[in-house]
Amino acid sequence: MAGTSGGVVAKSLRSTTGRVVAGVVLVGAVLGLVIVLRSSAEQRSWASAEGTVQERTRSGKSTSVKVEYPLPDGTTQVATLSENGPIRNVGERVTVRYDLVDGRVVDAALADNDQAHWVTGGMLGVVVLGAMVANLLAWAPKPRSG
Template sequence: MAKLKSGTGRFMAGVLLVGAVWGLVGVIQASTEQRSWASTEGTVQERLKSGKSVSVKVEFPLPDGSKQVATLSENGPARQPGERVTVRYDLQDGKVTEAALADNDEAHWVWSVILGFVILGALFANFVAWTSPPRYD
């Protein structure tokens, strides 16, 4: 691997910093967008496992009185059939375009903290890469 003071090392440190900042901005935007969605109480119909990921099938009412069933990623505590959950959803032209469990905020916080640490590491790497070596006169 190239030394951090090399051109390649400086480039990689810069790419890491830009990528981590871009990721953090994306997580914050997604979290902010989901908080602006309408929310309602839904009922877990089924718990689904696929490999390491877990999702739940949730039925929830829409403002027009109809019922919507959606399969949503479970990022918080384990939900069991019959349990009531808060669902956030985005409506466009009377149709649900996206939906998520309200406890999705926990996942956004976790990603924000992880990316924050990556940014701090990248800032340190950039500091090391771009400072001049000590001179011994």
């Protein structure tokens, strides 16, 4: 009985639709993983500054912090940033990474945002492995009856 459901799954994966779906899932998961890794690497290359949490806000299940941090030209920037790591309290010092283009901040994130990238990358890695197994099942030669 235990081998029966595996046989049904393998048969449905070997159909044209099953092969297409398995291929699309694999391609999508690999592209997602590449995007997450590139985004993480890009953020690590941004300039950083020590800022101070001014306020915490909660909207549904997500929490944001308003952080004030200095820029290289001596001005200060205030930004509301997603809190993906540990809970930050008002007055706490945090490291902010920011991307400057023509002297203006175009994007910013808390430095502990890497944790969110690791979690997303790990989940996508599991999906990639599952999709690879599904593709192996979909494209494996049919066992000979004999």
